[in-house]
Amino acid sequence: MNSAIQSDLIKVPQTETSGSRSPARFAYQRNWALAELIEYHLEGKDYVFAFEFHDDILILDSEDNPSSLQFVQVKTKTTGLKWTVHELTKSEKGKKGNPDKLSIIGKLYENRNNFSSHSSQLRFVTNAYFSFIAPAPLTTTDKLEKSDQDKITNAIQAQLGTAAVDLSTLQLEQSSLSVDDHEKHIRGILHNFFEQLFGSDHNIPVSPWYQSISDQIKVKNNYPSKQIKSFDDLIRNKCITKSEIEDFVQxxxxxxxxxxxxxxxxxxxxxxxxxxxxxxxxxxxxxxxxxxxxxxxxxxxxxxxxxxxxxxxxxxxxxxxxxxxxxxxxxxxxxxxxxxxxxxxxxxxxxxxxxxxxxxxx
Known part of the structure; x- marks a missing residue:
């Protein structure tokens, strides 16, 4: 029997698509997801990573009985540039009578509203720094300056018509994965992953495994979401699960x-x-x-x-x-x-x- 989350993931309409994505940005997003997945695996967590389903990346805490959701947007900037509050909260004027497009943070909160009966975490992940906070791997927006909190709250309320905005659910994350050499970085992470699993004297080549799982993520990412009719469809066609990785490690x-x-x-x-x-x-x-x-x-x-x-x-x-x-x-x-x-x-x-x-x- 499906859990409420499993059913709602299929029934709830998805937010607007983000449009085309450059190959470089998708490569970064893919490698970030793989690095995150490996970290989850080494920590012994259960996980399901879905690609381009309700958001750039959707993370569930279980394949069999999920109880929480993480909506993740991964964005890159040229090295040296920083994100501003305005960039994160600005919406685009709709063309030809279409509604305005939601801001980056607006899309995340729309997903939270769509799944309001479930526990959810919102994550904005980037290679770049933020102009309005000191460099840190992770900052929740309820820890920002009051003026910046107000800007975010006002923007979300205006875009979604939401009365209350829980800023503690939104994380701003500055990834250690470099935008310039993220592929080299992820190969190093995979090498360390194999060392922890098989010992430092293993002679298992990283490249075939990396290429194989990268190709699979591309396939999952590109599978049309509109063809997903059940939770089983979702798992099979859009997700990488812990059980799959365990089988693959074996x-x-x-x-x-x-x-x-x-x-x-x-x-x-x-x-x-x-x-x-x-x-x-x-x-x-x-x-x-x-x-x-x-x-x-x-x-x-x-x-x-x-x-x-x-x-x-x-x-x-x-x-x-x-x-x-x-x-x-x-x-x-x-x-x-x-x-x-x-x-x-x-x-x-x-x-x-x-x-x-x-x-x-x-």
Whole structure:
């Protein structure tokens, strides 16, 4: 049964879209979200990050039973420039009889009003400093000078017709992620993430994982919100969840351990009389599969892995079968399923997955 938040996220109309976004700004927004997601994960928090749904980024505190919302707007400025209260609160005159466009802060408070029956936090995140406060990672607007509080309150009341404005719910955040080298910064964060998960001596490459999850965020971001008809649709098409990251971390760990198994497999296959040409082809497939497993959203590969893993776990392989026999038995057991994917995966690649799954289950 859906919670009230799950239902309202689908029923409540979304605020006006922000329009086109430059590739540079979206790249910063994506990398900020990834850095924030990693921080949540390392702190053991539950989370769901939705992209371009009700706001730039929407963060829920649970996939199964969310009880709070965070609406996040991420904006960048050229290094050295600062945000003013006026920039944050100014609305744009509507054209051709259309209503005025809400200010940056106005959009955040509109979301708060739309979900007034739920706990919500509003966050404005930027690389730049603010002209009206001393440099700080985070400031809630109820801590501003009284004159600045009044400017914000008056602007929100004028734009939304709201009687009361709770300034304690709005955070102004100056991110440590630089606008000029945020990609280098996020790669460093990912490297530290892997170190904490797998130890400082890990040799897991950051780039494939970063590219994979970045591409997935792009896909989620660009999926049309109007096509979302249920909370399940939302999770599947617009979100990155903790359970997905946990699954992915497990795959990274298995790839890290599985790549070490090749030397053992190679030695055994040589003892079984496999020729050099076949060994080279298998080795190439093994290296490719090690990398492909880090593809965040390769559904065809995940499906094949699942079929092979199930076949290995249920097969009667004996006490110490040859690897050639393992391949032959598994291929026979799932021959119908394999016939449907031969146009996607070649023989040596499939054999590699069989051997990999067999080693994992020993």
């Amino acid at each position: 795959r990274v760990s298995q790839s890290h351990n599985g790549s070490d198994n090749w030397d053992l497999i190679k030695s055994k296959l040589q003892m079984e009389g496999l020729g050099l040409q076949e060994l080279i082809k298998l080795q190439r497939s093994w290296k490719k599969y090690t990398s492909d497993r880090l593809d965040y959203d390769n559904d065809a590969l995940k499906s094949l892995e699942s079929d092979i893993a199930n076949a290995v776990s249920s097969a009667s392989l004996g006490v110490d079968p040859t690897l050639k026999d393992v391949i032959e038995i598994i291929r026979k057991d799932i021959s119908k399923k394999l016939s449907k994917v031969t146009s996607i995966f070649d023989k040596h690649y499939i054999d590699t997955i069989i051997l990999w799954q067999y080693c994992e289950q020993l």
